[in-house]
Amino acid sequence: MQLRAVKNYEEMSILASSMLVEKVNKLERPVLGLATGSTPEGLYKQLIKQYEEKKVSFQHVKTFNLDEYVGLNKQDEQSYHYYMKDKLFRHVDIPEQHVHLPNGAATNLDEECKAYESRIKENGGIDVQILGIGLNGHIGFNEPGTSFSSRTHLVDLAPSTRQANARFFTSLEQVPEQAITMGIDTIMQSKEILLLVSGEKKAKAVARMVEGDITEEFPASILQKHPNVRVIGDEAALSLL
Numbered sequence: 730m731q732l733r734a735v736k737n738y739e740e741m742s743i744l745a746s747s748m749l750v751e752k753v754n755k756l757e758r759p760v761l762g763l764a765t766g767s768t769p770e771g772l773y774k775q776l777i778k779q780y781e782e783k784k785v786s787f788q789h790v791k792t793f794n795l796d797e798y799v800g801l802n803k804q805d806e807q808s809y810h811y812y813m814k815d816k817l818f819r820h821v822d823i824p825e826q827h828v829h830l831p832n833g834a835a836t837n838l839d840e841e842c843k844a845y846e847s848r849i850k851e852n853g854g855i856d857v858q859i860l861g862i863g864l865n866g867h868i869g870f871n872e873p874g875t876s877f878s879s880r881t882h883l884v885d886l887a888p889s890t891r892q893a894n895a896r897f898f899t900s901l902e903q904v905p906e907q908a909i910t911m912g913i914d915t916i917m918q919s920k921e922i923l924l925l926v927s928g929e930k931k932a933k934a935v936a937r938m939v940e941g942d943i944t945e946e947f948p949a950s951i952l953q954k955h956p957n958v959r960v961i962g963d964e965a966a967l968s969l970l
């Protein structure tokens with residue numbers, strides 16, 4: 730695991746964006762794994778800036794998002810489909826058919842999980858996966874206790890995760906109780922992982938991810954075993970290391 734310390738959220742976003750742009754410009758058919766939440770918002774702003782400055786094009790890029798809530802349709806402003814469209818896709822030249830997120834409104838959710846996993850494989854796997862980390866060590870929506878061998882699957886969200894994400898909804902009751910997420914093994918199959926983390930409240934989680942025991946009780950700890958992980962963290966997030 731390689732650690733890159735930066736000053737603050739903005740520097741984290743700029744560095745992540747320049748790494749990603751370099752990759753996109755280098756690969757013939759880049760496949761990016763994308764994340765939602767507050768952490769990557771600055772990265773997406775920087776990517777849009779680089780696109781507007783003509784430093785990158787997304788025409789040949791394919792994307793797969795980590796997760797999606799169950800029960801929200803794509804137009805729902807709280808859905809991750811909406812988030813991605815709003816924060817990145819509608820601002821750049823990525824073809825709509827290149828964009829993939831699990832369909833949380835599918836009638837057969839288990840089939841949807843299998844189909845999503847197959848689509849990732851058919852596209853040659855993920856070249857660079859962007860990750861954030863939850864306070865309880867979740868990556869994607871893989872909560873503590875998730876098997877390290879899991880593939881894309883349906884999950885019950887931990888009360889602490891629903892609480893943490895309630896800020897995006899009008900009330901806690903509106904936060905869905907389930908989600909579809911890439912599994913831990915799906916994430917581990919990515920050729921490269923770029924984990925972004927900012928702020929003091931994530932410091933304990935980062936320390937446990939980097940130095941703690943590798944255990945299913947703390948999903949992000951498995952990243953110690955991935956051969957190509959870079960963590961870009963600001964001073965506050967890395968303060969306990």
Ligand SMILES: O=P(O)(O)OC[C@H]1O[C@](O)(CO)[C@@H](O)[C@@H]1O
Pocket residue numbers: 764765766767768769795796860861862863868869870890894
């Ligand atoms: O970036 P945030 O909002 O702190 O969220 C951290 C993680 O939690 C999730 O939003 C899921 O709750 C992930 O997608 C994200 O990586």
